Amino acid sequence: MKKSKAGVSEEGKGVSDELLQRMNGYWRAANYLSVGQIYLLNNGLLKEPLTLAHVKPRLLGHWGTTPGLNFIYVHLNRIITEQALNMIYVTGPGHGGPGLVANTYLEGTYSELYPTVTQDEQGIQKLFKQFSFPGGIPSHVAAEVPGSIHEGGELGYSLAHAYGAVLDNPSLIVACVVGDGEAETGPLATSWHSNKFINPARDGVVLPILHLNGYKIANPTILARISDDELLDLFSGYGYKPYVVEGNEPFAAHRIMANTLDSVMSDIRFIKENAQTSTADTCPKWPMIILRTPKGWTGPKEVDHQPVEGTWRAHQVPLDGIGKNAQHLEMLEAWMKSYRPEELFDERGCFMKDIAELAPVGDARMSANPHANGGMLMKPLIFPDFRDYAFKLDIPGTQTAEATSIMGAFVRDIMKLNREQKNFRLFGPDETASNRLAKVYEVTNKVWSARLVEGDNYLSRDGRVMEVLSEHLCQGWLEGYLLTGRHGLFSCYEAFIHIVDSMVNQHAKWLKLTRRLSWRRPIPSLNYLLTSHVWRQDHNGDSHQDPGFLDHVANKSAEIVRIYLPPDANTLLSVANHCLRSTNYINVIVAGKQPELQWLSIGEAQAHCAAGMGIWSWASNDGGSEPDLVMACAGDVPTLETMAAVALLREHFPDLKIRVVNVVDLMSLQPASAHPHGWRDEDFDRVFTKNKPVIFAFHGYPTLIHSLVYKRTNHNNIHVHGYRGEGTTTTPFDMVVINNLDRYHLAENAVDRVRPNKAAEFKEHIKEKLSHHISYTREHGEDMPEVRNWKWNAS
Numbered sequence: 001m002k003k004s005k006a007g008v009s010e011e012g013k014g015v016s017d018e019l020l021q022r023m024n025g026y027w028r029a030a031n032y033l034s035v036g037q038i039y040l041l042n043n044g045l046l047k048e049p050l051t052l053a054h055v056k057p058r059l060l061g062h063w064g065t066t067p068g069l070n071f072i073y074v075h076l077n078r079i080i081t082e083q084a085l086n087m088i089y090v091t092g093p094g095h096g097g098p099g100l101v102a103n104t105y106l107e108g109t110y111s112e113l114y115p116t117v118t119q120d121e122q123g124i125q126k127l128f129k130q131f132s133f134p135g136g137i138p139s140h141v142a143a144e145v146p147g148s149i150h151e152g153g154e155l156g157y158s159l160a161h162a163y164g165a166v167l168d169n170p171s172l173i174v175a176c177v178v179g180d181g182e183a184e185t186g187p188l189a190t191s192w193h194s195n196k197f198i199n200p201a202r203d204g205v206v207l208p209i210l211h212l213n214g215y216k217i218a219n220p221t222i223l224a225r226i227s228d229d230e231l232l233d234l235f236s237g238y239g240y241k242p243y244v245v246e247g248n249e250p251f252a253a254h255r256i257m258a259n260t261l262d263s264v265m266s267d268i269r270f271i272k273e274n275a276q277t278s279t280a281d282t283c284p285k286w287p288m289i290i291l292r293t294p295k296g297w298t299g300p301k302e303v304d305h306q307p308v309e310g311t312w313r314a315h316q317v318p319l320d321g322i323g324k325n326a327q328h329l330e331m332l333e334a335w336m337k338s339y340r341p342e343e344l345f346d347e348r349g350c351f352m353k354d355i356a357e358l359a360p361v362g363d364a365r366m367s368a369n370p371h372a373n374g375g376m377l378m379k380p381l382i383f384p385d386f387r388d389y390a391f392k393l394d395i396p397g398t399q400t401a402e403a404t405s406i407m408g409a410f411v412r413d414i415m416k417l418n419r420e421q422k423n424f425r426l427f428g429p430d431e432t433a434s435n436r437l438a439k440v441y442e443v444t445n446k447v448w449s450a451r452l453v454e455g456d457n458y459l460s461r462d463g464r465v466m467e468v469l470s471e472h473l474c475q476g477w478l479e480g481y482l483l484t485g486r487h488g489l490f491s492c493y494e495a496f497i498h499i500v501d502s503m504v505n506q507h508a509k510w511l512k513l514t515r516r517l518s519w520r521r522p523i524p525s526l527n528y529l530l531t532s533h534v535w536r537q538d539h540n541g542d543s544h545q546d547p548g549f550l551d552h553v554a555n556k557s558a559e560i561v562r563i564y565l566p567p568d569a570n571t572l573l574s575v576a577n578h579c580l581r582s583t584n585y586i587n588v589i590v591a592g593k594q595p596e597l598q599w600l601s602i603g604e605a606q607a608h609c610a611a612g613m614g615i616w617s618w619a620s621n622d623g624g625s626e627p628d629l630v631m632a633c634a635g636d637v638p639t640l641e642t643m644a645a646v647a648l649l650r651e652h653f654p655d656l657k658i659r660v661v662n663v664v665d666l667m668s669l670q671p672a673s674a675h676p677h678g679w680r681d682e683d684f685d686r687v688f689t690k691n692k693p694v695i696f697a698f699h700g701y702p703t704l705i706h707s708l709v710y711k712r713t714n715h716n717n718i719h720v721h722g723y724r725g726e727g728t729t730t731t732p733f734d735m736v737v738i739n740n741l742d743r744y745h746l747a748e749n750a751v752d753r754v755r756p757n758k759a760a761e762f763k764e765h766i767k768e769k770l771s772h773h774i775s776y777t778r779e780h781g782e783d784m785p786e787v788r789n790w791k792w793n794a795s
C-alpha cells in the first residue's frame with residue numbers, strides 16, 4: 001500500500017531483534033492456544049501423535065480474525081509495559097474469542113478468575129475443551145472473558161463502546177480493533193465521528209485499529225478493495241492520522257507494527273501534553289492504524305486445492321473435514337506444530353518464563369484492568385432530594401405541568417452535584433431541549449470539540465450533554481460509559497428508540513451474563529427517558545408514533561428489565577430518582593413533555609411508585625368495597641382519558657361503583673413468579689377483583705397488557721384499549737379517538753359490560769359527542785373546548 005498520505009513511523013527505532021523474536025514467540029503461543037481451543041479435546045500439548053479421538057466432534061469457532069487479534073495484543077502488551085500505560089482492548093470482531101481467551105490465559109488473569117483452568121497441561125486441556133463446548137464458554141469475547149466490555153457478536157458497536165469508555169477517563173487508552181467487515185455497518189460508520197466529542201484534556205484516548213484482513217464470511221470487504229488513496233483520504237477525512245501496517249511475513253510485520261506503535265504513542269503524548277494549553281479550534285488529529293495482514297494468517301495455506309490463508313475461506317474453521325479426511329488431521333497437526341509448542345510451554349505445560357515476562361503485570365494487564373470491570377470503579381451518584389422538585393399539588397386533576405421539564409430541574413442538579421466526580425452524562429439524538437430537559441444547560445453545555453462559530457448555543461469542549469443525530473452512537477457511547485462504571489440517561493423520541501432495539505438485546509444479554517459471574521461487579525443501569533411519545537406528536541404524525549419499544553423490552557429477561565409509565569410529574573420524579581440509583585437494569589421510563597393534568601402529591605407519588613400500582617381511592621366511588629367496574633390505566637395520556645371516562649360514567653350512572661386503578665410499574669402486572677416486581681395473585685385479585693369487568697387504558701399496544709396478565713384470575717374480563725397503529729398529524733384528542741383510547745370509547749365499553757340494558761341512550765350520547773368532535777376539529781383545527789379545558793371535579 002502507498003504510504004504517502006499515511007503517518008510515517010520512525011523506522012528502526014527502539015525495538016531489538018531479540019525482543020521481536022520473543023514477541024513472535026508470545027504470538028505463536030497465543031495462536032497455538034487459539035487453534036487448540038477450536039479443535040482439541042485432549043492431547044493439548046501434542047505430546048502424542050494426533051488422532052481423531054483428540055479432536056472435538058463439532059468444530060465451532062472462528063480462526064480467520066484470530067491471528068490478527070493476537071498480533072495486536074502482544075504489541076500492545078509491549079507498549080503497556082514499556083510506557084506504563086492504562087489500556088484496555090475492545091475486540092470489534094468478537095468472533096475472535098479464542099484469541100482473547102488465549103491472551104488472558106497467557107497473562108494469568110484467566111486462571112486467577114477461573115482457578116480450575118490452571119497454568120499447566122491440565123489447565124490447557126480444560127481451556128481447550130471448554131471453548132464452544134456444552135457447559136463451557138461461548139465462542140465470542142463474551143462477559144466471561146476477563147478484560148472484555150464488548151462481546152462483539154453483533155458487529156458494529158466496538159468503536160462507540162470504546163469512545164464511551166474513555167469519556168471522563170483521561171488516563172485510559174482503549175485500543176479498539178474494528179473488523180473491515182464490521183466497518184461496513186451503519187453504527188460503526190458513524191462512530192468514526194466520535195473524535196469530535198473528545199476533549200483531550202478531560203477524556204482518554206481511543207486508538208482505532210482497522211483490521212484490514214480483506215474479507216468477511218464470504219466476501220471481500222469494501223475497504224480492502226478501494227484504492228489506497230481513497231482509503232487514506234477516508235480516514236483523514238474523518239479527522240484521523242492513519243498509519244499503515246502491512247505485511248504477511250511475520251518478522252517484518254512485527255517490526256513495522258512495533259515502530260508504528262511507538263510513533264502512534266508519541267503522537268498521543270504530544271496531543272495530551274498540549275491539551276491543556278491548546279487554542280486550536282478544531283479537534284486534534286488522533287492517530288489510527290490500518291493493519292493489512294492476511295485473514296487466517298499462519299493457518300493452512302491451501303485446503304483441498306483451494307487457497308485458504310488470505311481469503312474468506314479462513315473465516316471459521318479452515319479444516320472442517322477432519323472426521324472424514326485423514327489428510328485434514330495431518331494438516332491440523334502440522335499446523336499446530338508449526339508454532340513449536342515445545343519452545344513455548346515446558347514439560348508441565350507452563351508458559352516459558354522468558355516469553356511470559358513480556359506481559360504486563362497486575363492491573364496493567366488488559367485482562368485485569370479495572371476499567372473493564374467498571375463496577376469496581378463505580379462511584380455512586382450524589383443526589384439532591386427529589387422531593388424538593390415536587391409539583392405542588394392542591395387539587396388533583398385541576399393543575400397542569402410539564403413532567404419532563406420538572407424532571408429537567410432534578411437532572412440539572414444531579415449534573416451539578418456530580419460535576420467534580422465527573423461520572424454523569426446525558427445522551428440524546430439532538431433532542432435534549434425538545435424533550436424539555438434544557439434546564440441542564442444552566443450548569444453544563446453540550447460537548448463539541450469541532451469548530452465553533454458565533455451564535456452556537458450551549459456548545460463547548462467541557463459540556464456533559466452528548467448530542468449526535470445517531471441513536472446508535474448515543475446508545476453505544478452510553479453503554480461504554482456504563483460498562484466502565486459511570487452513570488447516564490438517554491432521552492429519546494419514543495418511536496425512534498426502536499433504532500437501537502438490537503443493541504438493547506445485546507446489552508440485556510451482557511447484563512444477564514454478568515449477574516452470573518461473581519467477579520463482575522454491578523454497573524449502573526441503562527436508563528431511558530422516552531418522551532415525545534406516541535400520543536403527543538402534534539408536529540410530526542404517523543412516522544413519529546410507535547410505542548412498540550415497550551413490547552421489545554418486556555420480552556427481555558425479568559432479571560434485567562423494568563418499565564415505568566409515570567402518570568404525572570411527581571411520579572416521574574420518584575421513578576427517575578429510583579432508576580438513576582439502580583444497577584444492572586435496563587429501565588425504560590415513558591413520560592410526556594406537554595402540559596398535562598397532575599394527579600398526585602409528592603408523598604402520594606412516592607408511595608404509589610413503591611407499590612408499582614394501586615387503587616386511586618380518591619378517584620373511586622366503591623367505598624373500599626367490591627366495585628361494579630374497574631377502570632385501569634397505565635401512561636399519562638391513558639390516565640387522563642380514564643379519569644375523564646370515569647367522570648362521564650359517574651355523571652350518567654351515579655349508582656355505578658367504579659374503582660380507579662393506576663399502574664406505574666408495568667412489571668407489577670406480571671405474577672410474582674415471572675418478575676421480581678410482580679404482585680402476588682391475592683394482591684392482584686384484591687385490586688382488579690376476581691370477576692368484575694376491567695377497562696384498561698394503556699399507553700402501548702394492548703397485547704402487551706394481555707400477555708402480562710394472562711395468568712391472573714380475572715384475565716378474561718380485562719379489556720384493553722391502546723395503540724392500534726392508527727396515526728396521523730392531528731389534535732391530541734383526535735389521536736386517542738382514532739385509536740379508541742379516548743374517554744368516550746372507554747366509557748362506552750364500560751357501559752356495554754356493566755349496564756347493557758341501559759346502554760342505548762348513553763351510546764347515542766357518545767355518538768353525538770364523537771361526531772361533534774370530528775366536525776369541530778375539522779373546522780377549527782383544535783380540540784373541543786370541553787376536551788381542552790377538561791378538569792377532574794368528580795370527587
Ligand SMILES: Cc1ncc(C[n+]2csc(CCOP(=O)(O)OP(=O)(O)O)c2C)c(N)n1
Nearest residue numbers: 065093153154155179180181182215216217
Ligand atoms: C450485525 C452483524 N451482521 C452479521 C453478522 C454475521 N457475521 C459474523 S462475522 C461476519 C464477518 C465479519 O467480517 P470482519 O468484520 O471483516 O471480521 P474478520 O474478517 O476479522 O473476521 C459476519 C457478517 C454479525 N455477527 N453481526
Ligand SMILES: [Mg+2]
Nearest residue numbers: 180181215216
Ligand atoms: Mg475482515
